[in-house]
Amino acid sequence: MGPIDKASVQTAIESFAGEDIYLHLETTNGAYAAHRQEQAMAVCAYIRNGRIRYDSGAIAGEGPFRVGLKMQEGWIYAEGLTDYEIDGQGRLLLAGHDGDGRLAVALELSRTAFPV
Amino acid sequence: MEKHVAVVLPHPDDETFGCAGTIALYRRAGVPVTVVCGTLGQMGRNMGKPFFATRETLATVREKELRDACAVLDVTDVRLLGLRDKTIEFENREHLAERIARLLQDIGATDVITHYPGHGVHPDHDALGAATVRAVELIAEEKRPTLFCMAITRNRFEALGDPAVKNDISGVAETKLGAIRAHRSQSEAMLANMEKEYGDNPYGRDVQERFFRQELFWHYPAKA
Numbered sequence: 001m002g003p004i005d006k007a008s009v010q011t012a013i014e015s016f017a018g019e020d021i022y023l024h025l026e027t028t029n030g031a032y033a034a035h036r037q038e039q040a041m042a043v044c045a046y047i048r049n050g051r052i053r054y055d056s057g058a059i060a061g062e063g064p065f066r067v068g069l070k071m072q073e074g075w076i077y078a079e080g081l082t083d084y085e086i087d088g089q090g091r092l093l094l095a096g097h098d099g100d101g102r103l104a105v106a107l108e109l110s111r112t113a114f115p116v
Numbered sequence: 117m118e119k120h121v122a123v124v125l126p127h128p129d130d131e132t133f134g135c136a137g138t139i140a141l142y143r144r145a146g147v148p149v150t151v152v153c154g155t156l157g158q159m160g161r162n163m164g165k166p167f168f169a170t171r172e173t174l175a176t177v178r179e180k181e182l183r184d185a186c187a188v189l190d191v192t193d194v195r196l197l198g199l200r201d202k203t204i205e206f207e208n209r210e211h212l213a214e215r216i217a218r219l220l221q222d223i224g225a226t227d228v229i230t231h232y233p234g235h236g237v238h239p240d241h242d243a244l245g246a247a248t249v250r251a252v253e254l255i256a257e258e259k260r261p262t263l264f265c266m267a268i269t270r271n272r273f274e275a276l277g278d279p280a281v282k283n284d285i286s287g288v289a290e291t292k293l294g295a296i297r298a299h300r301s302q303s304e305a306m307l308a309n310m311e312k313e314y315g316d317n318p319y320g321r322d323v324q325e326r327f328f329r330q331e332l333f334w335h336y337p338a339k340a
Contacts, residue, residue: 001167001170026171028159029161031239031240032237035237035268035269035270044159044202046159046202083167085170087172091172093170093171097163100162100165100305100309101162101163101164101165102162102167102305103162103163103167106171108171108172114172116200
């Protein structure tokens, strides 16, 4: 995984369009956020292996980047993406890392189910 | 019954940050230790600094780190429960407790280290702690192991009173630091920040107190 190349990511997003695929989408600020700083809340949400199909999608911004996937009846959106990889299994992995290398957001697309 | 310690915790690195010193002291004394790890910590956000893991490689990376850290601690018996990070509180607690009870009986555990339910901070800590407390209750009294629970909430002393056991781990601090380094994806950012704060000496003030001097355990229920 390395810094996002916008054109490569755009090509990958288009290659998944119009197909039933698997989605991993998450955001987190760490399970200890509230413990470390009393005013903060630990916030996390994730969907693993959501079955989705989108008609069009795009990557936007100059970094950190945003991705929007337009479905027949809804949207998938992520903000704060910094890094990407198309892995050995042809999956598109997008993540947003902070200055300490910690993952804050991830959006991943795959033609096969992600392991659970 | 020959002493055998079981450490039942949900994530690779809980055994190290929580009680590596105590494990090292037991191993030094020749006491067998089994580390039972609930999940592979596959939803953790630390990926190394600079990051080298991804959401999809993290499970494999952390399993290897767990085995490396256990090797540093001279522990060869590592059991994985195969649960998923962040989901333990949604599993059937009784089923999980029965599974843990069988495992504890199989290995002949006399002492069990886990998180104190309600004082684990992370929901997985509380859930696996509660299932482990229940597992111990399920074991017949004459064979029932003793619980040693770790509490990490800010109000632990108020709520639980003085810990039952205070292990002085200063003699095995280097070993604990070695185990922390083995959990590279999880500790690199933390150690880098510590070095920034304390120069080359990672044994800084409160960190030293927390990680390298003493490990505290409460019986369950604690006598507050």
